[in-house]
Amino acid sequence: VPEAAVHVAFLSSAGMGHLNPCLRLASVFLRHGCKVTLIIPKPIVSLAESNIISRFCSSFPHQVSQIDFNLTPLDPNTVNTNDPFFLQYETIRRSVHLLSPILSSLSTSLSAFIVDVFLISPIVSIVDKIFCPSYIYFSSSARMLSFLAYVSVLADADPAAQPHPSTLVGDVIHIPGITLPIPRSSVPPLFLLEGSNSFQRMMMEDSLKLTKLDGVFINSFEELEGEALAALNEGKVVRGMPPVYGIGPLMACEFENVDQGQKGCMSWILEWLNERAEGSVVYVSLGSRTETRREQIKDMALGLIECGYSFLWVVKLKRVDREEDEGLEDVLGSELMGKVRERGVVVKEFVDQMKILGHPAVGGFVTHGGWNSITENIREGVNILTWPQGGDQKINAEVVRMNGVGIWIEEWGWGTQKVVEGKEIAKRIKEMMSNESLRVKAGEMKEAARKACGVGGSCEVIIKRLIEEWKR
Numbered sequence: 271v272p273e274a275a276v277h278v279a280f281l282s283s284a285g286m287g288h289l290n291p292c293l294r295l296a297s298v299f300l301r302h303g304c305k306v307t308l309i310i311p312k313p314i315v316s317l318a319e320s321n322i323i324s325r326f327c328s329s330f331p332h333q334v335s336q337i338d339f340n341l342t343p344l345d346p347n348t349v350n351t352n353d354p355f356f357l358q359y360e361t362i363r364r365s366v367h368l369l370s371p372i373l374s375s376l377s378t379s380l381s382a383f384i385v386d387v388f389l390i391s392p393i394v395s396i397v398d399k400i401f402c403p404s405y406i407y408f409s410s411s412a413r414m415l416s417f418l419a420y421v422s423v424l425a426d427a428d429p430a431a432q433p434h435p436s437t438l439v440g441d442v443i444h445i446p447g448i449t450l451p452i453p454r455s456s457v458p459p460l461f462l463l464e465g466s467n468s469f470q471r472m473m474m475e476d477s478l479k480l481t482k483l484d485g486v487f488i489n490s491f492e493e494l495e496g497e498a499l500a501a502l503n504e505g506k507v508v509r510g511m512p513p514v515y516g517i518g519p520l521m522a523c524e525f526e527n528v529d530q531g532q533k534g535c536m537s538w539i540l541e542w543l544n545e546r547a548e549g550s551v552v553y554v555s556l557g558s559r560t561e562t563r564r565e566q567i568k569d570m571a572l573g574l575i576e577c578g579y580s581f582l583w584v585v586k587l588k589r590v591d592r593e594e595d596e597g598l599e600d601v602l603g604s605e606l607m608g609k610v611r612e613r614g615v616v617v618k619e620f621v622d623q624m625k626i627l628g629h630p631a632v633g634g635f636v637t638h639g640g641w642n643s644i645t646e647n648i649r650e651g652v653n654i655l656t657w658p659q660g661g662d663q664k665i666n667a668e669v670v671r672m673n674g675v676g677i678w679i680e681e682w683g684w685g686t687q688k689v690v691e692g693k694e695i696a697k698r699i700k701e702m703m704s705n706e707s708l709r710v711k712a713g714e715m716k717e718a719a720r721k722a723c724g725v726g727g728s729c730e731v732i733i734k735r736l737i738e739e740w741k742r
């Protein structure tokens with residue numbers, strides 16, 4: 271490492287949807303010769319997270335330092351969530367005052383501090399103790415960032431009223447600079463929930479603090495979300511917005527290889543895919559932190575069997591992987607399980623999603639619409655069927671549909687609310703797999719995506735410019 275190397279510290283929150291883009295962004299800086307310090311909140315929630323952190327650190331033994339950030343356990347009476355990932359966000363937020371001594375003990379001074387989107391207010395509160403510019407990495411779409419930023423404008427309309435988030439949002443939200451308004455039905459359900467929850471508090475607090483940051487890194491790019499990126503950067507969404515750097519689509523890295531030299535699940539999955547015809551397989555994964563409801567699993571299986579395509583189905587029965595103890599056969603029964611096995615492959619393990627999406631046999635992706643999954647897919651040019659389960663996923667589905675790279679069946683609603691029948695699932699999968707216009711658009715977007723993250727592309731231009739700025 272050159273002595274004068276730029277030194278960037280990263281602090282992620284919880285869940286693979288947050289950790290993956292954090293580590294991928296860190297590797298972009300590593301590729302440009304920077305030194306990276308990874309601050310790891312402990313204890314770590316899921317096994318997938320522990321594994322990827324170890325693989326990341328051992329892949330860059332000389333360039334990466336890791337520091338444990340031991341969290342102060344929360345008094346369970348002070349939080350009203352039992353979601354382990356939300357508990358972790360809250361715990362990190364409340365432990366953030368312990369960070370300044372950690373940062374000031376670093377042997378090389380920091381050029382920049384980049385933290386997870388869920389840590390905006392806490393970081394802003396210690397900004398004068400950090401002595402370097404502070405940024406967030408936003409792990410969702412620019413459309414979702416516009417919504418987050420615009421919450422402060424909505425709340426500001428009547429500051430004395432201290433309204434509940436649900437009363438801020440009308441039937442549709444017209445955000446300046448964004449042509450297609452966001453319907454109330456697309457807003458993250460937790461935000462609209464009666465009563466009070468940590469997600470609402472986070473959105474309300476953090477929206478107001480966004481302008482205090484030095485910048486936002488976002489896993490998106492001009493051709494995909496040019497309008498939203500421009501509206502944000504031109505201060506149309508909210509005045510005083512710091513620069514929003516579209517450095518996407520972030521690429522998967524070698525350290526993500528889950529098998530790592532052993533013959534784990536990926537080797538036989540790839541062998542199975544190698545035997546399938548080009549574009550003939552449907553890949554189904556509803557994300558790393560969405561457990562599929564028991565009531566839906568049978569219909570999902572029936573739909574996959576009926577659609578007529580081969581399929582690779584990554585199923586999650588529990589929210590946190592450490593707790594997965596049941597087999598799919600226990601849920602489906604042996605007869606249905608037998609039929610599933612005739613046509614497809616079902617796994618409960620964490621797979622290398624990018625490798626699967628990049629395999630020529632895969633012709634379609636049924637996804638919950640997590641932003642990482644969408645951008646990974648866009649990079650590989652595979653047709654998409656989005657089935658939002660919660661959070662930002664409907665807002666992301668709108669981006670998919672606007673760009674003509676996938677379909678979204680709005681009548682299905684949130685996946686966590688109603689059961690979609692097998693027949694309907696089969697019909698829509700066929701529709702997605704056979705749609706030529708999607709394939710053409712997905713192919714064009716793939717080209718644009720590769721340009722954006724390739725040599726001389728927008729990501730490289732932005733990163734090089736920032737590194738130069740930080741050196742001054």
Ligand code: BUP
Nearest residue numbers: 286287290557558559620621622623640641642643
């Ligand atoms: Br499951 C699974 N392998 O088996 P999203 C996920 N992933 O590599 P999320 C795997 O985890 P939220 C698996 O490629 C993506 O990078 C996937 O992030 C990877 O959704 C990440 O898609 C998942 O953003 O939640 O984590 O379910 O929507 O809250 O970000």
